[in-house]
Amino acid sequence: METSIIISGFGGQGALFAGQLLAYAAMESGKEVTWIPSYGPEMRGGTAHCTVVIGDEPVGSPLVRNSDCVVAMNLPSVDKYEPLLKAEGRLIYDSTLVRRDLRRTDITGVAIPAHDIATRCGSQRLVNVAMLGALLTLCPLVDLAAVEQALHAHLPVRHAALLRPNIVALHAGAAYGKTLAEAQTMARG
DSSP: OEEEEEEEEETTSSHHHHHHHHHHHHHHTTOEEEEEEOOSGGGGTSEEEEEEEEESSOOSOSOOSSOSEEEESSHHHHHHHTTTSOTTOEEEEETTTOOSOOSOSSSEEEEEOHHHHHHHTTOGGGHHHHHHHHHHHHSOSSOHHHHHHHHHHHSOGGGGGGHHHHHHHHHHHHHHHHHHHHHHHHHHO
């Protein structure tokens, strides 16, 4: 089974790093993985994104047109990827920056106040990892412990002071996602 994820945000929000962390965590968990970043003019304030495909067998193609999940850290990312998400897919978005209702009714939209979570964890620079934590609670692709290991192994030395805050943000995003998942289960039940 394969799951495709697009992580998108403004250049500088850490969308590519969140995708790298997910890819490293999946790889170190014994999964097959591809990670394709988007470089170019997006890096100068536009929408930067990456695609991660995680599978139990070798990934057939790293190219994804209609993904299973989208993590959108801003409104332009929602505008771009909502129409492309598979039916029954999940669109996890930062409700701090996205203040409109989703247009599609055949997908699951999950609003995460990621900027608020990141700020409570010490820095708005943690939005990407808070969103990753929420994703992994709602779509359990890898354990949070694997992401923690990836943070320890791959966080750039220049950001070493952000290791602990990143771990706190990862778990805070996951806790928020878990609360939402439990509420959805109770609503259905």
